[in-house]
Amino acid sequence: MSDKEILKVMDVSKTFQVDAGEVTAMDNVSFTAEKGHVTTIVGPSGSGKTTLLYVVGSLEKPESGEIEVAGSDILDPGADLVRYRRESVGFVFQFFNLVPTLTALENVMLPMDLAGMQPAEQHRRAAELLERMGVSGRLLKARPGKMSGGENQRVAIARALANDPDVILADEPTGNLDTATGQTVIDILSGLAREENKCVLMVTHDESILEVSDKAFQMSDGRLSELTA
């Protein structure tokens, strides 16, 4: 294994109990993803893509398998999952999921606050991350409802970077944006991989994301297979 392979998922299965019985959302899924790379997952609605990101982000627990992130087993009963979710992974969602009552700046400061960072440092770092995403001036004090979709998503990416995680998990990050704004978001996310050595794992229907991907997988009925270029 290359030491860039920060994420290793081995034989992971996840089922949900529903009224009609059981749904197998992940069926013996195995893959690796590297730092510095964009890894993409495509597949039809209901095939298990979001479940896979949630399981990797430790928001859902699988029944079986192994998940190793930066050498730590996150399914180990002794794993510090609060810290893992806060500091090792950053989430970017299709509908942004910002806190509507907080400003752009406060949304980005929130994860730093939860991690115990000093307020002055939170403010400095949040402004710097937002600036890097092209969000500045009056937008720093704007609430999500007063910003465009692209601005909301750039704030959400800055928030995902708040505690400098190694892994960025993005679920249809351009799904709610027009083509040009979506391209900006793709450029930002691929830049995080290329220039900041992040491991970027994205779920998408967007063909232009496939073009910037180093590795791509297809999810189908809970099963993952590698797509060859």
Ligand SMILES: Nc1ncnc2c1ncn2[C@@H]1O[C@H](COP(=O)(O)OP(=O)(O)OP(=O)(O)O)[C@@H](O)[C@H]1O
């Ligand atoms: N909390 C849940 N409870 C019960 N079933 C669930 C739950 N979450 C997901 N599922 C089921 O698991 C399967 C995979 O869902 P998932 O959300 O991972 O699909 P997806 O590939 O992300 O789809 P989409 O492209 O529509 O977002 C689906 O059959 C779904 O109905």
Ligand SMILES: [Mg+2]
């Ligand atoms: Mg989904």
